[in-house]
Amino acid sequence: MGFLKRARVKSPWILHYCTGGCNGCDIEILACLTPLYDVERFGMLNIGNPKHADILLITGPVNWKNRDVLKRLYDQTPDPKVVVAVGVCAATGGVFHNCVNTLGGVDKVIPVDVYVRGCAARPEAIIDGVVLALQKLEQKNSGGVAYATGTR
Amino acid sequence: MARVTFPFGPQHPVLPEAIQLQLTCEDERVVEVLPVIGYMHRGIEKAAEANLFPNNIFLCERICGICSFIHALCYCELMEGMMDVEVPPRAKHLRVVWSELSRIHSHMLWLGLLADSFGFESLFMQCWRAREIILDTLEMTTGQRVIQSSCVIGGVRRDINEDQEPDVRRKMDAFRKEINAIYPVFAKDYTVKSRTVGKGILPKEQAWSLGTVGPTLRGSGWDYDARTLGYAVYDDLGFEPIVEDGCDSYARMMVRLHEVVQSLELVIQALDRMPKGDLAVTVKTFPEGEGLIRVEQPRGELVEYARGNGTAYLERLKIRTPTFSNIPALLVMLPGCELADVPVITMSIDPCIACTER
Secondary structure, three states: OOHHHHHHHHOOEEEEEEOOOOOHHHHHHHHHHOOOOOHHHHOOEEEOOHHHOOEEEEEOOOEHHHHHHHHHHHHHOOOOOEEEEEOHHHHOOHHHOOOOOEOOOHHHOOOOOEEEOOOOOOHHHHHHHHHHHHHHHHHHHOOOOOOOOOOO | OOEEEEEEOOOOOOOOOOOEEEEEEEOOEEEEEEEEOOOOOOOHHHHHHHOOHHHHHHHHHOOOOOOHHHHHHHHHHHHHHHHOOOOOHHHHHHHHHHHHHHHHHHHHHHHHHHHHHOOOHHHHHHHHHHHHHHHHHHHHHHOOOOOOOOEEOOEEOOOOOOOHHHHHHHHHHHHHHHHHHHHHHHHHOHHHHHHHOOOOOOOHHHHHHOOOOOHHHHOOOOOOOHHHHOOOOHHHOOOOOOOOOOOOHHHHHHHHHHHHHHHHHHHHHHHHHOOOOOOEOOOOOOOEEEEEEEEEEOOEEEEEEEEEEOOOOEEEEEEEOHHHHHHHHHHHHOOOOEHHHHHHHHHHOOOOHHHHHO
């Protein structure tokens, strides 16, 4: 494994985007970065620029206005990348399943690699999901996993 | 100097949620602001008409994950008012305990994010570390960290029993030590003062005429708090609103900092006065007619209106959240400020976009 590939798995950078959820998962993601849970020990850093990111943490049932923003964020993130859908509403729409303006899940717009359960997802579950995403990133890094093309 | 317009958001590291501010700048100075909302809209009010009315508690809680308990409390008190249900006194005290705990956790979260917005990373971490004590208490007493689901129509679902009460008090003591250490940093530190004092001025008259609520209004010298209306048991607890006259970001920060200490006292008081008795009464009727209620959220006054027709479904549920009233204040605060102050001033109204757009 080359230096770049090894460095990527040891220091994945996170982009967090909320697509219209209730904030519960968003504050738990932030809580992951703070002293009690501290995901920075895995070399992770929360950044604002999709062009620097490796892992996309997406929360919320995507709404119509956010759809294009989410698609654009995904396209701007360079390969290899992993998408983690945090929370029940990011997976299926959850409690917002019958709301008029929601699409019902991140996987309606971009391909998702890891789903994290919970409403709101607990920090432990988010860390679990991110560590799972790291394994997937390693596979993608070595060319073991093919990318889904287009949107579903 | 030519004017440049550029977007701030919807995806921005300072904002945990999606909102866009279109900033028009001359050089480094902001001259015009246009908020673009709609990125968080889900259509909860419409969905509330399609759900059974007791199930709306869970939907209302998820309007905003930060002040979720108070959203549920507001909806339950509204339904109880419409159906003339008398809540047992123990349940009322428990509601005060949990709503004040969520107020503390929301304010600590906000204080941390404010510190983060001017780059004071270590203070951000300390605030969030102290906040974990409150979240532990909430988890211990209700079973969940941020979305508690412990309020039901007619009372509460869970109890703070005799075994748990000393633990809650011990955690409150531990938290008091933390806030006593954090307080002087916010109140006196040079870095914090240089970024907040005199920034984002909201004059007293304009604060009222723009209809701002909560700490944004109280930071501009108005003595106005929906808790003085005395819902739950606030009228028995001897509650006094906290008011600051500074009209700037620093005053709004100090209001919230003092409210953390005040909420801590309210939790202890409610625990001291907690009577024995039932947790909830059974509700067998359906909501009919109209109802309106105001409660105080961490961000300000929350208003809910409902119209029922005697069936299990509501005809209309209207929710007006505090940030909706506070966003116009940004149009007064931001023009004329430096570009680097935009995140701090935006944070100073404690924007909760998930609330605003529902």
